[in-house]
Amino acid sequence: MSLALSSLAIAVLAAVLYALFQKSAPTFSLLVSMAAALILLARVGSAAQSVLSGLVRLEQCAGGDAYGCLLRCTGIVLLTDYARTLCEEAGAESLAWCASLAGRLLVLAAAWPLLEEIGQRIWSVLG
């Protein structure tokens, strides 16, 4: 409970600082946002780690490769989305687009073994 409250307090404080510096010092406000995000992620790190290790354990029971692929893709999507949002926040629209494209490419690359397997099964029907 205290972790949740302190995390929320950090988020609200960072948002206030961000709003204060957005006009006068946009670079500083971006740094505040990034730092707050890092602090927040570090604070929930132990919870995230336990969830992640639980998910990895379940990977063995839930069809191995397919689930591992989904897990990797989820990680990539989350990171990409954060990077894209940061770029948009900094006003770098083209960079945000690039981050989004890179994310999609990485997801496709991570999902490629699965897609290849689907393709192979479909081709095997054709002979």
Added chain:
Amino acid sequence: MKQHGFKKLLFALFLVGTSLCIITPAALALDETTLSGIPGTEQWQPYLEQSPVSISDLADAPLDALKKLFHGSMAAALQETLRGSTDALLFLLLAALLSFLTSETTNGELLDLIAAGGCGVLLWSKLLTLAEQLCAQMGEWRGFLLGFLPVYAGVLTMGGETAAGSAASGFFLTILCFLAQCLTAFVRPLLQCYLALSMACCISTDHGLAAFCQSTGALLRQALHWAGKLLALLLGLQRVTALQLDRAALRTGQLLAGSVPIVGQTLSDVSEAFLAGIQLLKSGLGLAAIAFLGAEFFPLYLGMMLQLALLCGCSLFCSLTGNTRCKVLLDCFAEAVRCMAAATALFFGLFVMGTVFLFLAGGG
């Protein structure tokens, strides 16, 4: 959930139940001495012995006999199906958990696609295994029928039912063998094509493709339903015609035997005792064959029903979590399982109906 296969199964069960009620008194009297005078023991005896439950047990305590018949095999089949399909269900559950993390991301659609692909890959092999089980079972049943129905036809002919004998070893055997051969040859490739099409539906965003895929399955099921009705009608008509012919021949024989003075009456009495034994053997053999096939059919059919229930459950789960791609894919897969179940029920239903017609009509 509309299931023609299930209706056929209920009809088959009804026929078996009715026949059990009718032949109970005769079956209770079944013993070695009753059948000892009938020739060709080495031909028909193995089929009586092959029955997983004895006919007397079935007539005496049907519920206990059915429990004994299905208990072990059912449990094994259910365990096998559950073991095979729970990983797909777990995969979907975990995909839904992950979707909580990515609910506000812009690439959620891509993750849905991957979840659907993963689910498809996991279930593909399970469904193919099910189809292989079906094909192997059909092959075995075909082999059994090729041996059993000529022997059964011989028993019918021995009992004075020449037309019924020719029908059993002719049209009835041909229909069942043709059906079994078609299912063995076509189920696997057809299923593979259907699964490939379903996977294409899941990758494509075109809703028309999924609807086409599902309606193809529904059409096939409808075709099986009508084919079943038509074949049942033909079998029934043939049985009625054969019965009339056999009855006419039997009455002529009795008339001719009765017209011979002194010896005729004795001859008639002996033939009646012999015919009573044959009728008993006819019922016993028919029920033994139904019990033999039923012991293998029910675990297979129940496995399919369980697989279908799991697929429907997964589909419902996907619709609740908003993963439409997975839902569409699972609906297509469920249709494939329905088709396989309908084909299996058609085969078993026809066999049960044909056999029950053969041993109930004409005295049994």
